[in-house]
Amino acid sequence: MVKVINALLAVVAGVGGALLLYWVLNFLTERLPGKWEGRIKPYVYILPALLAIGVFLLYPVAQTIQYSFANQTSTRYVGFENYTDLLGERDFQITLINTLLWIIIAPTIVVALGLAVAVLADKLNTRGENLSKTIIFLPMAISGVAAAAIWRFVYEVRPEGETQIGLLNAITTGLGFDPVAWLQQDTAKLNTMLLMIILIWGQTGFSMVLLSAAIKGVPEETLEAARIDGANERQTFFRVVVPQIWGSIVTVFITVLIGVMKIFDQVYVMTNGNFNTNVIAVRFFNELITNGDAGKAAAIVVMLMIAVIPVMIYQVRNFRAQEASR
């Protein structure tokens, strides 16, 4: 009860405070002589936002970079030791390779599946389209940890001879094979792929919704023109539709990609990085929370940040180009 009241008070005070602040600032600028009101007002409005970004984004970034050159408790500088230690370690190299695989494979499949579903659902009648889309979109509403909990049951293994409650092992043993500990199979990175399926299952709906909207936005005339020119369905799709929705495809791809770079919950819940399935965010968590090594944790974050920056730049450019062409 106290917590509810506290929360309500926080909402009222937060919103009210912000409103009051802006009202006061607005009131003050309006007192300024003619021209100056117009000149200063935009800055007055943008200043709190800039301040918030500075305090909550830029300052932590600077501090993280600083800590990445310091020891476990951030009390002494150690130069590049955190970086060289990490990069020289076999486990961390595997972690990087796994993360790279995630980045390449997961978004590609998410986009491909999303696109396929969007195109195929488009051909159905309205009812069928809505139904199939709803079903595929549903997993999107499930949090990562919950999704992992569900998939644990799919991959669950029990000793041979016991009733297999895991779907995959129920099939395996039903076909007469021995039960398999799926999440331990690291040959050809099978277990990492099995973890990716969870993310793909969850994200395909998101990709489908955006791409479906984009496909519906393709002007009918362009399709008709292509058909009149003798293009078959496949040519129409790849030469006419895809180029027109390319911007959406890239946006979906990059959104999923950035999410994948930070992938944590599925891996943490399913394997905690055991059996060569570790990824960068889980390693970061274990360095910071389990090992209490702020230096290495910061170094991992800095590496991740450096890896994300080019993607972000590309995305911003892509977005600007789209805006400009509108």
Added chain:
Amino acid sequence: MGRRKAIQRVALVAAVALAASACLSEDGGGDGGGGGGTTSGDKNVEIVFGFGGDQSKGFQQSLEAFQQSSGITIKFTEASQSFDTLIRTRVRANNLPDIALFPQPGILKDFVAQGKMTDLSTQLDVNKLQADFVPGTLDAGEVDGKFYGAPVSYNLKSLVFYPKKAFEAKGYTAPTTQEELTTLSNKIKTDGTTPWCLGMESSAATGWVATDWLENNMLVEAGPETYDKWVNHEIPFDDPAVKTAAENFEKLVLADGNVLGGRKQVVSTAFSTSANPMFGNPPRCFLHRQGNFITQSGFFPKPIVANLDAEVGVFQYPGKTAEEKPMLGGGDLAAVFNGKDDDTKQVMAFLTGAEYKGWSEAAGFLSPRKDFPLTNYKSKLTQQIAELGQQASVFRFDGSDQMPGAVGSGSFWKDMVAWVSGQKDLNAALKSIEDSWPS
């Protein structure tokens, strides 16, 4: 600027400010008590503890009558999800409770080193406690000959459970020495059943079952002195004694045909239900080493839990000789922050006294006192387990709980999993744990 736009922007910024204020309020949230514990004679005592659910309810109820008779009001601060974080934050802010129940001696010792804790001899008759408690239970909170933590409840891990009816029907008897255990295990195998059931999968915490096993074998085989040295890193983690203990575990349990499902699957089999094949008809295994918590509901199959006394048997993991009965376990150590509070003294005296019954009528409580009447426990099985605890020749705290976090819940877990599943050989795994020990 248009009026609508202005409103939109204000709303946006307000949302940002709101998000920010929500983050901040979490830190200072709740109703913080005064600094430095409550004052003496104000009849108020605050206890912080790290267990939740029924345990928490039972604990609070166990102090109800005392509160009424003594007139002391106890404030219970439950931190079941985040005891470490809570207690560390409060100590850093000098917002100290009067008493905290530490599930891990490591943090308690940290605070002792910082000079935050009170020597128990100023509060209680420690010599008497030493005589009354199971030997070794107080040692976990000992620093430089002074005692800082008295266990209020404890749990036992050197226990082997078996399916009573089938076990007796086969004519098996509980072993009293390690040799007899090996003989029993081999006999079960030649009789055509896999002797052991073992599962280690515990989501993100996978590994603790393996560390419990190794700690158990270290305590039993190398003895409490070597065990303590190993836990405190006075001998290297990969000392030959550790290697021997691990190899014996391997020979007894992990070897081909000794564990249900085979060695490789052990790390993917959920610990919580791994013992259940034991109660099949016929049983698919006969032996399962685990902490006494496994007898609470939610682990064994429901019909078994409903009929524990008739279905489940237990013996202590045997020592080298029948006289040696070392017991591995854990517990909640009550420690005092503010030693100048008479109310606190009274509460401590009650918690460690002979009258304190805990929540023995419910499940999940074992008293570390040697004179605790066994009849206070409801089930025969719990009475038997409690008796094993009282008769233990020496008690030692779970070692991984006392090691630094980077080892105890980091490399020790991970490398044991890698070793059991066959990804690393024993030498490499032990070496890797040794290397991870923070200098």
